[in-house]
Amino acid sequence: MSSADMQQTDGPMLAADGTPLKKSLSRALRAQKIRALLLIAPLLLFIVITFIAPIADMLFRSVQNDIVSETLPRTVVELDRWEGGDAPDEQTFTALAKDLAVATELKTHTRLGSRLNYETTGVSSLFRKSGRKVDEVGEVYQDQFEDLNEAWEEPATWVGLMADPDWISGQANAEGAGSPFLISPVAQQALPETARMYSQFATVIQTEDADNPAQEKPWAIVYQALYEDLSGGADAAAFYDGDLVALITEAQGAVGGFETQPVREFFLDEIDEDWADPQIWGTIEAFSSPYTAGYFLSAIDFQLTPDGVSLRPDDERVYGTLFWRTFKMSMIIMVSCILLGYPISFLLSNLPLRTSNLLLILVLLPFWTSLLVRTSAWKALLQNEGVINDLLVWSGLISDAGRLALINNQTGTIIAMTHILLPFMILPLYSVMKTIPPYYVRAAKSLGASNWTAFWRVYFPQSVPGIGAGCILVFILAIGYYITPAIVGGTDGIFISNRIAYHISSSLNWGLAAALGTILLVVVLLLYYIYDRIVGIDNVSLG
Amino acid sequence: MELPPYATLGQKVWHYTFLVICGLIFFFLIAPILIIIPLSFNAENFFTFTPGMLALEADAYSLKHYEDFFTNPSWQSAMWNSIKIAPVATLLSVSLGTLAAVGLSQPHVPFRRAIMAILISPMIVPLIISAAGMYFFYSRIGMQGTYWGVVLAHAALGIPFVIITVTATLVGFDNSLTRASANLGADPVRTFFKVQMPLILPGVISGGLFAFITSFDEVVVVLFVGSAGQKTLPWQMFIGLREQISPTILAVATILVVISIGLLTTVEILRRRSERLRGMSPG
Incomplete structure (x- = not known):
């Protein structure tokens, strides 16, 4: 009886345990899939944490820009009203003074200054200078409040006005900074600006100085806020009771x-007239959003100015040249690798196996030798007083005065990197050439082709996949090289x-580094994708 | 590549020219590595041959650069750091990598292509980008400048090599062997260690050697992820090459070349053995 008959008579085929075979099979298949995934999972997790997450972090950093909105929160809000042209109004400057007073205490104003200095030179020194003087803002009100009533000098008065009653009772016996400051909801309604300023003051005192705010007199800028709140006209006293009223x-x-x-x-006359410069304000405004394309624009020699995106001035354009040079030199290195690698691979694939295996060691030894070793060898060889120049002088080809400059320039980088990357060209080329059957060339010759025609029309086209694989590999490796160019370049x-x-490591402009890295990464991944299409990543062989 | 007896003069000339060209290219490949060996025995602090060396005078040669390597504390601590980091990183990549390679070689793995692309990516992404990303990320989680930070980073870099070599070995693996083992009553763990492992061991070991050399030679990532306490041999060489050029570097380089020759020989022997085991023609 055929199986088709059986199915007709007995319904679906059953496995040994009585479940339908189809179901049983799919269950087994699922179990197999799960087992395979479970075996892969630990490594996948490992790579995601140690490698993919860092790359994602870098991508994120290339657009992340919360430093302006975090350091100058009030100023950023006020700047929304600013329409350019002239320096902003009094309110914006007051906001700036408050933000800077806090930032100076936290020492974040210098960081912000250097960040914005990447965009507009001079901001860094301006911020430093302002940081030194900003604590004078509000002193005039502080003196007048204190003259009015000595109670304003007392930290206790301020705590009574501003702090949450629960916090005050908990703080009474606290040592050092005590528990985190809590602002009173009443103060937030009665004196909103003062409350915000005071709670920042209290937090900074606790976290930076590890002191108790209940024993510290507020900064002058808090009196400035108090003056603003009280002169605003709202009836603040109505919210309080007792002595405070x-x-x-x-x-x-x-x-x-x-x-x-x-x-x-005060800012324009006492600190620096540069604060009148709309360029400074434009820069702050342009970088006030938490994400920015600014780093990417810098990475391709553009800049984000208050008037929009524009090309950097001629003397500041470095990255276009650098990308072009990286591309150009990688191409030169790749072509040199083809020129040197092709004859070698051809020879190796046409020799008897025993001889070619022996000669292959000459290719594999450099491949296995430390990159630093090979780079140091080239440093020793190419120096002005090095072996090659000595040899040329000794043989009389060049005079002692005319020693060739082979190192610390592009020539040095090209020579050393061609040597270092040559095995990566030879190995894929050789593995492709090994599979080219010799009888095609023989057939071509017997049909009357000259040696050159037989090679160029018959052999060479068959070796092109190897050239493609080798080229992409060498090019990918070359454009990301760091060590060799750093030493001989x-x-x-x-x-x-x-x-x-x-x-x-030196300029600490991490955002720009991340943006440059992202651009490089995209190029490499694109090439990797092409390589995967042509060769298949599974087919990468290692010697 | 033999010349037929009827070759014309032109063909003969071309044939020998070609051989000379190939010889020169081989010379270009190997000479820079070999030349540092005699240079490392230089009695002077030069990077070139002294007249005495060329005349083969005994006192123009010395072991003083080797002495310096074995006595200088900064070279010694660099060597020990390398010895402490590379094996642990290798162990991590080999154990996780072999497990995953076994999983990847099973039939019906969902998303095989995507998983493979992710696992191979540390080899493709330029080192400076990996280094930058790891520097940012590891400083965020407090692992920048720690021993384990460097070990994990190096393990990640070594994994693609383990995956590639072990999956390549598993391609020729006969799955009926594991079924036979299961049929005879062995559980999967026993089957793995008693049947599968011995057969793929050559691939695992050469993958391990690749991972080891990756970590042992790596300098870009350790420069950023490590701190002075994790200064490895390549790092020390890098500093030496950039700042003060001391011929001790050539002595170190010679030692490393000897190590590479040893590793290369091992890998070649293992590759042939593995092909013989799997019944492939030696090649």
């Missing part, structure tokens, strides 16, 4: 007669990688 009512009555000091004038033989390293 009298204190506030008295102050509210007096502020009308206070001597004032516009913050805008001098200044005009360096690659984009060296610039990335410079921005990470």
